[in-house]
Amino acid sequence: KAGVTQTPRYLIKTRGQQVTLSCSPISGHRSVSWYQQTPGQGLQFLFEYFSETQRNKGNFPGRFSGRQFSNSRSEMNVSTLELGDSALYLCASRGDYPQETQYFGPGTRLLVL
């Protein structure tokens, strides 16, 4: 099976712009989670989706949003970018409960100038 893929891998944006990141989970996985990794805060949970429904959301402002499509692919969007949004954004997919192992994608590295 192909692993989790994320596009784009690298992105440079300027403050105030918006960005959309994409994640394709492992075939058959319906759960997708998003995480932000920064040097200062480490890894933090953004949100998770299961069968097109947002199941949980981390402590991030409303500028961060996401969605999941019927084929389980997921996108996250960040509007009105700030310098502090520069980070590695990782998505992970998981098989149906009770499976708990998460499989991570390579990440999208976002730089906001």
Add this chain to the structure above:
Amino acid sequence: KNEVEQSPQNLTAQEGEFITINCSYSVGISALHWLQQHPGGGIVSLFMLSSGKKKHGRLIATINIQEKHSSLHITASHPRDSAVYICAVSKGGATNKLIFGTGTLLAVQP
């Protein structure tokens, strides 16, 4: 206080040494995960534990549920083991949400 604490934060070892990384948590969990992240970003899941001990090659992970503590051991360490090792916990149910420790940066010198 963070819900997941790791120690040490940095670790330098000589090739062949036995390495231990510790993780303590303060919340109820359904599983504890050990993750490996090499420079460049990709994260690989090494172990998922809910009790006892697991072994994969030179890696061993143990968990003590009563003491809320887990250890990751690397036997006969090798320079290719150099990476950041991250402990994370999931609280249970159907949710994916992971709570992460700050990671341990391991450098194994030849």
